[in-house]
Amino acid sequence: MKKLKLLALAFVAVTVTFTSCNDDFVNTEPLSEISQSAVWTDAALAEAFVTEIYAGFGNGGFDEQMLASLTDEAMFTHPGRGITTITESRSNPADIGWVNNTLAWATMYSRIRAANLALENLADPQFPNTNNIVERLTGEAKFMRAYFYHQLARYYGGVPIIDRAYELGEADYLAPRNTWEETVNFIVKDCEDAATLLDGKSMAAGRANKAAALALKSRILTYAASDLHDIPTAKAKSTTIAGFSNPELLGYVSGSRTDRWQKAKDASKVVLDLNRGYKMDLTAPATPPSQGTTNYMNIALARNGGETELLLARYFINTKQENGGRIGLYNGPNGYNNWAGNTPIQLLVDDYEMLDGTKFDWNNPAHAADPYANRDPRFEASILHEGSPWKVRSNANLPKDPASQIQTGSYEVIDAAGNKVTHFGLDTRKSSIEDWNGSYTGYYFRKFTDPNPAIVDQNTWQQIPWPILRYTEAVFNYAEACINLGQEEEARTWLNKIRFRAGMPAITESGTALVDKFRNEKRIEMLYEEQRYHDTRRWMIAPTTLGRKANGINIIGTLKPGKTVSVYKYSKDNYNYTYTPFLIDPGKENRTWLDKMYFLPVSQSEMNRNTKLTQNPGYPVK
Numbered sequence: 001m002k003k004l005k006l007l008a009l010a011f012v013a014v015t016v017t018f019t020s021c022n023d024d025f026v027n028t029e030p031l032s033e034i035s036q037s038a039v040w041t042d043a044a045l046a047e048a049f050v051t052e053i054y055a056g057f058g059n060g061g062f063d064e065q066m067l068a069s070l071t072d073e074a075m076f077t078h079p080g081r082g083i084t085t086i087t088e089s090r091s092n093p094a095d096i097g098w099v100n101n102t103l104a105w106a107t108m109y110s111r112i113r114a115a116n117l118a119l120e121n122l123a124d125p126q127f128p129n130t131n132n133i134v135e136r137l138t139g140e141a142k143f144m145r146a147y148f149y150h151q152l153a154r155y156y157g158g159v160p161i162i163d164r165a166y167e168l169g170e171a172d173y174l175a176p177r178n179t180w181e182e183t184v185n186f187i188v189k190d191c192e193d194a195a196t197l198l199d200g201k202s203m204a205a206g207r208a209n210k211a212a213a214l215a216l217k218s219r220i221l222t223y224a225a226s227d228l229h230d231i232p233t234a235k236a237k238s239t240t241i242a243g244f245s246n247p248e249l250l251g252y253v254s255g256s257r258t259d260r261w262q263k264a265k266d267a268s269k270v271v272l273d274l275n276r277g278y279k280m281d282l283t284a285p286a287t288p289p290s291q292g293t294t295n296y297m298n299i300a301l302a303r304n305g306g307e308t309e310l311l312l313a314r315y316f317i318n319t320k321q322e323n324g325g326r327i328g329l330y331n332g333p334n335g336y337n338n339w340a341g342n343t344p345i346q347l348l349v350d351d352y353e354m355l356d357g358t359k360f361d362w363n364n365p366a367h368a369a370d371p372y373a374n375r376d377p378r379f380e381a382s383i384l385h386e387g388s389p390w391k392v393r394s395n396a397n398l399p400k401d402p403a404s405q406i407q408t409g410s411y412e413v414i415d416a417a418g419n420k421v422t423h424f425g426l427d428t429r430k431s432s433i434e435d436w437n438g439s440y441t442g443y444y445f446r447k448f449t450d451p452n453p454a455i456v457d458q459n460t461w462q463q464i465p466w467p468i469l470r471y472t473e474a475v476f477n478y479a480e481a482c483i484n485l486g487q488e489e490e491a492r493t494w495l496n497k498i499r500f501r502a503g504m505p506a507i508t509e510s511g512t513a514l515v516d517k518f519r520n521e522k523r524i525e526m527l528y529e530e531q532r533y534h535d536t537r538r539w540m541i542a543p544t545t546l547g548r549k550a551n552g553i554n555i556i557g558t559l560k561p562g563k564t565v566s567v568y569k570y571s572k573d574n575y576n577y578t579y580t581p582f583l584i585d586p587g588k589e590n591r592t593w594l595d596k597m598y599f600l601p602v603s604q605s606e607m608n609r610n611t612k613l614t615q616n617p618g619y620p621v622k
Helices: 023-027 043-057 083-087 105-122 130-156 180-198 210-224 231-237 257-272 289-301 327-331 346-350 365-369 378-382 471-484 488-502 511-525 532-538 604-609
Strands: 074-076 310-314 342-344 410-414 420-424 466-470 551-559 575-583
Touching (some): 043 105, 043 130, 105 130, 130 210, 210 257, 210 310, 210 471, 289 378, 289 488, 310 471, 327 342, 346 551, 365 575, 466 471, 471 488, 471 511
Antiparallel strands (some): 551 575
16 A cells, blocks of 8 residues: 655755756756645646645654653653753743654744645646546645644644745734634634545545544644633632633633533534444453554554544655654663653553453552552553563673563573572663663563564564554544443443453443543553543643652562572572562652643743743743
8 A cells, every 4th residue: 555655845856957048947846846826727736736735743742752752651760861850840932842843832823824735736737637637636635734734723722823824025914812612613614624625535644634634633623622621610629720811712702601512512523424433343351461462553554454543644755754753762762772751650560451351459458469460451561561472682682681671670690600689670770781771670661562573673664554543543532522421232232342452341431430541541542642632621621630740660589598590580480579669759750730731831932922922821021
């Protein structure tokens, strides 16, 4: 299948023929550029222009720093990257901190301008409309404009809606922020237009399509109906928002919230009716549990049928050596010479249920003694932990670990002289392989990492796509709307489709317990997919999620009497293990939640450039 590559615009080679020395010689166009007028007279060049707009996706979420590390999913291992500016609530207009690099205000508006240019020129095409290429490119440009505006909206609230490309010499380039409602309506309209224009079009993987447009509409309407954007609710939960003089920029100051949830439900149901879900037809949990693990891995790796989940994705080709193919290097164990970037924290691990659907509890002696046994099958597909089988170690390191298992603790072994000594795990910060790139939490990222042993993450690029929009997100949107509309049985029906696929028992809860179950289910299923940062804010539960201190696990293995082990291997027969959760040293990260972080600040440079902008609440205004 042809996959869209997000490269810089590839210009067509231009051949210039010179006849004799005449005035035409000095009027030749640059060899490395094509005029705007020429682009819109040639269908191939017009398509190349629209294709370049997709570069705004960047690497999707597959960058060295991931949005997960701004949440209770992960901790970023390396200092000085702007992560703690966010997690410690130190963001300000002069230093926002790190967020996904595809989100920068100026970057988004440059992409919006490109979409506007495309739409203006496609409105009066100067090339034949062969195979309805004009409608297709218009639909793609509409979708991309909606996508970039939705990115801005879910970080900042209402933003200036610019629906045309400014030209040189205009009297005024300043624009105030539109209200939240106006911003949402604009995005929804672009999604609807895109869905209509792309209906029936055969699109290459990686290009916007009807399903993607419908899914984006489902997402933005779900956000719009949430607590954070219902101003009466938001004011009751946040004094920072309550004291803001322009609440209409952040949400709806009036109107029916029930109507908003109904719109979200209806939009989500349209996506569900596309029947693009992977194994959503099970009537009981997948058995054995290993099948639930396999099902989840098939989705994350987009293979063996799991790729049907992808309504829109960012694809990578290993020969292009893009950063999006380096997810294993960025996050893998240091004992494999990888960088341990975005490491899972204990708060996340504890939220994986037991296989019977009950909560994990450190106060339960059986759980505490063997915390990784009998857990939700998605746990093994997502997290590398003590004893996890993994890829074969390098030839130089294999003698230290012939079993090729993750080692994140410290263990007793017997040396050549017969003395009992401590062996520090090969994947710890006291590793004999690398002692600087180890996890502080005792866990590593597995989801999205190709398990193929031929892909050596240290020096090989993988081809796992980033899921920009997938079917199961729309299922969660639908279930959330149903819960808020009091239609709990319908919500449970769809949530259990996800649960059964993963090998988990049915949800039976109601009321507040159902809300909690729903939120935890989405936390686990959509792990590391840039959902949690937005969900916890729009649900306004960030003080007890994003604001909780990050933690990890300390593991000690002591030899059982009579056992003589010279090379460590995870073994309950040879070792007694103790597992002790601990808080991360506040000198490395000291998570704090302040309500200003419900919205990011508009950068001071943008405020200086556009004096009509209004700053978000909780931030200084200069």
